[in-house]
Amino acid sequence: MSQTSNAPIIRMNSVHKWFDEYHALRNIDLNVREGEKLVICGPSGSGKSTLIRCINALENHDEGDITVNGNTLTRDLKSINDIRRDIGMVFQSFNLFPHLTVLENCTLAPVQVKKTPLGKAAETARHYLERVKIPEQADKFPGQLSGGQQQRVAIARALCMEPKIMLFDEPTSALDTEMVKEVLDIMVSLAGEGMTMLCVTHEMGFARKVADRVIFMDEGQIIEINDPTSFFDNPQHERTRAFLSQIMH
C-alpha cells in the first residue's frame, strides 16, 4: 500500500442522516487518514452514496460531527465552502457542463472560485487533461465524447481544483464495459500518487488492487471494515458474505 500518515484528514463521529422518515445513515463513525484509499460497497440503498455526499455537504447530515482537514462542517456557508475547496468529486453520470468545452469545464471553477487567472488555469487544465490522456479533446464539447472520455474529463475537472481528497460516486457504473478500464486505470494511477480517495464502487478488482480498507454498508450502517485481503478472503459478517457471493458470482 502507499504511504499514509497517521493524522485523520476526515473524521465522522456518530453521524446520522434522515430523508424525511427514512433513516439513511445510522451512527456512522469513520476516520480516514491522509493518503488512505477507501472502497465503499454495499447493496443499493445502503447509504454508501449518502455517506460520501455528506462529506462535501451535498447532503446535510442531521446529527454528529464531520471534520475535514481541520474544518468542522456546519450549515454555515463558509464552512461548507472551506471544506469543498479540499474535496474533488466524480459522479456516476459525469455531470460535465454540456454548454462548455472540455477546457472550459476544467477552468471554470479555478477561475470563479480560486480566482486563478485564466491563462494559468488553462495551463493547469491542459496538464490534467494530459494526465487523464485526452489532451487532444480540449476544445470539444462533452456531448462529442464517449462516456469513458467524459468521465476522465470529470476527473481532470476535479483535479484542477487541486483537492486533497477525491470522492468517487460509482464512477464506472454508467459506462459500457469496454470503457470501464480506461477510467479505472486513471484512478489507479491517482492512488499511486498518494491522493486520499473514497470510492463507492463494485469494481472488486480495483478494491483489491488499491484499497487500504474496504467498507461494507447495509441499511445505513457500516457493517464491516477491513483490509482487502481479509475482507474478500475472510469476511466476518454474514451479510458481507451474502453480498460478496452475489457480486463475485
Next chain:
Amino acid sequence: MREIFFSDLASAMTTLILAVVILTAVPQILSWAIFDSVWTGDPAACVDAGACWSFLGEKHPFILFGIYPPDERWRPLVVILLLIALALWTLPTAHWTRRTLYLWIAGVFTALLLMRGGVFGLQHVPTADWGGLPVTLLLTVLSLAISFPFAIVLALGRQSKLRIFSWASIGFIEIVRGLPLLSLLFITSIMLPLMLPEGITIDNLLRALAALTIYAAAFLAEVIRGGLQGVNTGQAEAARALGMRWVQTTRLIVLPQAIRKVIPPLTNTVVVVVKNTSLVLVIGLFDLLSAGRAALSDPDWPAPYAETYLFIAVIYFAICFGISRYSLWLEKKFEQGVQ
C-alpha cells in the same frame, strides 16, 4: 402528383374547387395590385382604380414617423437605423459580450436623446409627438430588455424554498397572466396617475412601457421556469461540489442551459411582445399601427385601407420572421451544447 391531389373522390373535388378559387383570385389580385394600380399621381387618380400605391408614396413618412415634426424626421430615421445596426451586430454569438451590452445601453440612450432633443441645439420634441416605427421599436427593445432580468428573478423566485419569494412570484405571475394586456395598459395609463400625489406626472410613453414590461416579464418568467426545470439537478451539484456559490452556479451553469432549452417558446413570447406593442394605440400613443390609421384619416385621399395595412403588415412580418429565423439558427448552433 395524382396520388396526392386525386386519390379519391373527396380529394379530387377539393382539388378542383381550390383550383377554381385560385384561378379566379390570382388574376383579380394581380389586376388590383399591379395592372389597375396607381403608382404615381394625385388622390383623384385613385378613385375607381386598383391599389392606390401612390398613397403610400405620399404618406409613408407619416406612417413611419407619425406626427414627429416633418423637418426633424432625420432624427427618428437615424434612430431606426441605429437600432437595426445594433440588432445586426448582436446576431453572431461571438458578439455576446459585456461590450455589446454597453453598446446597447449607449445606443438606446442615444436614440432616446435624439428623439427627445432639447440638447446640442436639437429642437425639443415631447414624447406625445413621437410616433410610428421608432416608437414600436423602442417599446419592443426596452420592454424586452427590462423584463428579461426581471423574468429571471421571478422564475428563480417561484422555485425558491423560501415561501415569501415563491408566493410573491407566483402571485405576480398569475395575476398578470390573468389580465388582458389592454386592461393592464388602462391601469397604468389611467389609474396610476390617479393614485399618484398631485403634481407628479409620469410620461404616457413610460406608462405604456411599464405595462408592456410587466406583461412580458410574467410570460417570459414562465418560459424560463420551464427551462430551469429541464436542467438536470446533477449540474448544480457538480458546480457546488467544485466550490461554486449559488449565484455563480445559477449564472454560469443553470441559467445558460435553461435558456438554451427554451429558445422556441422564448421566441414565441418575443414575437408576441413585438406585436403587443401595437395595443398602445388604445391609450393614445402613436406607434406604427396608430400612425397608419391616422394617415388614413386624411380627407383628401380615398382612404386606401388595404394598402396601408399591407404596408404595416409587411414591416411587422419582416421583424417577426427575422426573429423566428434567427432563433432557428441559434437552436441549431446550440444543439451540440445541449444534452
